Amino acid sequence: MVTIHDVARAAGVSPATVSRVFNGGNVTPARARSVQEAAAALGFAPNRVARSLRKQRSSVIALIIPDIENPFFTSLARGVEDAAQRTSLSVVLCNSDEDTDKERRYLEVALGEQMAGVIVAASREETDLGPLIARGTPVVAVDRRPRDAEVDAVRVDDRHGGEVATRHLIQAGYRRIACVTGPAGASTSEERLAGYRAALDAAREEGVVADDAYVRHADFRVEGGRAAMRELLALPEPPDAVFVANNLMTIGVLDALREVDRTPPGVGVLSFGDVPWASLVRPSLTAVELPSYELGRTAADLLLQRMEGNASPLQTVVLRTTLQIRESTAGPVTT
């Protein structure tokens, strides 16, 4: 391995000077050039580990997400990357797989590697960001919010979005509206469910059924959605519409409906988050649109500000969702 010393010797300067050349210190142009030539000739690549140890901080930021196979999170990741692009920092992705153990491990890695910053979509509200914060690492929670963590956060108006969505189903004429939400303990699961409940409660007098038998917790994945929908269909009085709390579960729900030949809008289907490559899906799906890319972008901007020393009070940015009404909620079959 060729080090800064080798370059120094070859260029006839001290190691410190070489370091300065590579870090924008004050060096005579002539010398700087000869250092660069020596470095190129020797194929010198700076040892980032040594640098991190010395500076007590690396130059990579970690993005920890719970499901790399969910396009919502990959789009969010693109937002983070694009924002980091302007800086000299690199972004690495860590997939916690909705698994608190894996998540904890990645959090430990981020701490131990002295990462410059961490953006995390927490698998559960219990996620412990304490050690990172104690060390002074800037942390931003995105999409999902750990309970009582002292961090900046960027998320969407889950509760409100869930309420608007459910209200739309009611207005479209559906009366037995089910909800397939995510794992208990994930903030987004809970909030979207709360919005659903609020809308149902407000509509009691219109003959809308509010019954917890219509509520299912699944895993935010295709299989979970499918299983939940099958259960709902097996009910003595199956729902005539479903509010599904994320995009992937909606795919499972649609599969389950197709199995029994009941398709939207006969059974209304409304997804929180656009189904991936929605253009392929017929009938087109009504969905609460989420600004996934902007979520990532905003989180990264916030993180970068903190890294530059912005010491203003902690903030939570809430991004708006938009209900996109399409064919899948056109109204129940009139029997």
Place this chain on the structure above:
Amino acid sequence: MVTIHDVARAAGVSPATVSRVFNGGNVTPARARSVQEAAAALGFAPNRVARSLRKQRSSVIALIIPDIENPFFTSLARGVEDAAQRTSLSVVLCNSDEDTDKERRYLEVALGEQMAGVIVAASREETDLGPLIARGTPVVAVDRRPRDAEVDAVRVDDRHGGEVATRHLIQAGYRRIACVTGPAGASTSEERLAGYRAALDAAREEGVVADDAYVRHADFRVEGGRAAMRELLALPEPPDAVFVANNLMTIGVLDALREVDRTPPGVGVLSFGDVPWASLVRPSLTAVELPSYELGRTAADLLLQRMEGNASPLQTVVLRTTLQIRESTAGPVTT
């Protein structure tokens, strides 16, 4: 920050002993316990940067992929993660975004961070793995193969798969078969195209048209597929079938076809790689199925072997693809 010295002092031992406790050295049980208690009490977390510097090797492996928004690569990533799971290594993902500059940067990071290993799906055949190899870092090329790089590789039978696919279109009765392939310079683009050409050449006598006007290079993304298909449709004599060299471009192709109300199987569509969430798509799509997960899994296994010191000659593992015949290639409309 609490270091190994603090723990040593608290436990009344030397730093070396603390290190041994955390690395499985020989330490009296009683002492080991008191060290662990001290560590816990102080909230000690080992500094992985210092360790990496000392050991000249970190404990994370990098997976560099060209498109994090492509489910093929995220599935591959899952394969890598699951294989790494058995070890104490962590996997971080780097998205090169089909951009050779970003890719080079990540390769530099992997080198500078002294990563324990690197798995890379190279954006182009020119990708330079030299420095990594020179340093002795185990490297495995997956899916895409950099030209003359001295590395282990895991890929699929792209050429053969492309040939089988095209032959199927011919047998189904299509005669003007186009090909939308990926960027020139990506090994998979070239190989799949070569397979397509071989199949056409072999079928000249059956009235099959082999004309480079029917060949388009796009970007392996939805937009590229859409644009390419629009061009093909604008030809004086548009194709009656398309072999699309990846899953995402197929989505764009289907969109473009729908715009002009020409849908499969009237125009045959065959995708190299299953379209994501294919269950949603009607008509169902004929596709060359790729073992994406196994690709990642195999690459990681190979990498782990090399890290354990396996010094057998370099190997290339080629995984089989399977043609899944479905509705989208049922045959042209008879006019």
Place this chain on the structure above:
DNA sequence: CTGAAAGCGCTAACAG
């Protein structure tokens, strides 16, 4: 089985 000591490669004072 344990401790002392010597760095891994780099950067940041501090002198000059």
Place this chain on the structure above:
DNA sequence: CTGTTAGCGCTTTCAG
């Protein structure tokens, strides 16, 4: 503007 020096926190000989 440049060189010298002193570590960053850890692991690993080498003695004992």
